[in-house]
Amino acid sequence: MFCTKCGAELPEGTKFCPACGTPTAAAGVASSTAPATPSPEAGAQSSEDPLARFWNSPKFGWAAVYFNRVLNYVYIGLGLLLLAYGWWAIALVLIIGGSVGAYSVLSRKYHRTHTKCPACGQRVKIGDATCKKCGASLPVQQVKPDTLQEAELEDSANGRFYSLKVKKITLLCTPLLIPFIIILFSVAGDSILGTPVYQIQNAVFSQYGSQTVEQVVDDNFRGPEWSSEKLDENSSIVYVEGYMPLYSEDVRLTFYYEDQGDGTFQYSINSVALLDSGEIYTDFWNIALFMELLYS
Ligand SMILES: [Zn+2]
Ligand SMILES: [Zn+2]
Structure with a gap:
């Protein structure tokens, strides 16, 4: 009640x-x-309108307060995850917002459950019999039950809103954001990390040189365009296509990429296609020759 x-x-x-x-x-x-x-x-x-009764009910109010408390930690968690992805700007916003909110909740709880020792002024826990610092016996006191009016003043992860209304709106609206967040993460995660294109761009063919594939391509192609095509769950074909001044024509490289399922992957260059003259190299020696030229 x-x-x-x-x-x-x-x-x-x-x-x-x-x-x-x-x-x-x-x-x-x-x-x-x-x-x-x-x-x-x-x-x-x-x-009274049942909707208004629901909106004004203490149960809904407390639900909003608790939800906003949990949200602080969700924001910190999401922030740390995004930090790992290298999205430091959004990550910092989330981590700082969540931390400020969480700190506000904890500090309000501390002040509610602590009082000053009448003898020495030391902060003591309400309900303790004696002061830990000076040993004075403390008056018998009970922690007052928390009220919505006070809980309303807690910071929330979304900002320093000090408003129960905003906390309630946050409670109602955040679930609507979840599908959006999931989509964002799956798209962002795929496009930034772990995609075959990204992996091939950063791969090194050490038999030819120490540069990444992307560096070599950028040195030799004008306006290279990357794309990939999934073969099955773990393997893909990665293409890069662009104008090669060295050949005076458009060239397409085709790489094979296979995720090993243990955090590593295998890759190889499958073919070199000279698009204007229609020549395609798929044999080891011609590809090796081409690669030597690319890395020289
Ligand atoms: Zn004391
Ligand atoms: Zn009351």
């Missing part, structure tokens, strides 16, 4: 809210034995 005024969670059977003192529903039933006619206020409440 929650206080209808401040939203604090009420201990079972209590007659007054321990946080704000408002009489609880239980107190109302106990004290007024025979209400002849329903009060106008009660009438107004029951005719």
Whole structure:
């Protein structure tokens, strides 16, 4: 049960809210034995729009507060993941937003559950019998139940909103973002890391030289265009095509790429096609000759 005024969670059977003192529903039933006619206020409440009743219910309010607390850590986690992908700008925004939010929640909790020792001023935990610093015995006190009015002031990962309304909107809207985030990650993950094109571009044919394939291609091709074609779950063909001044014509290189499933991959160059003259080299010696030329 929650206080209808401040939203604090009420201990079972209590007659007054321990946080704000408002009489609880239980107190109302106990004290007024025979209400002849329903009060106008009660009438107004029951005719209230069910949507508004849901929106204003303490349960929904607390759900929003808890959701925003969890979201802080989700943001930090996502931020760390993106940092690993090298998207440091978005990563920092997420990590800082999440950390500020999480810090705000923890610091509010600390201040709610701690008080100053009347003797020495040391921060002591409410409920402790004696001060750890000076040994003075502390007055018996209980931590006040948390209220929605105060929880509203927590920072959230989305910014310093201090508003329950924004927290509620965040709760309702974030699930809508999840499919979008999943799509973003699968597309971004595929296009940045681990794609056959990326792997071939950064591969090295050490028998010819120490440069990456991309460096060699950039040195020898004008306006190279990369593409790939999936053969099956683990293997792909990677193409790069562009004008080669050395041959005075468009040339297409075809690479074979195979993911080994253990974080490594195998690759080879399959063919060299001179597109204007229609010549295609697929044999070892002609390809080796071409590669020597490329790396020289
Ligand atoms: Zn209250
Ligand atoms: Zn003390």
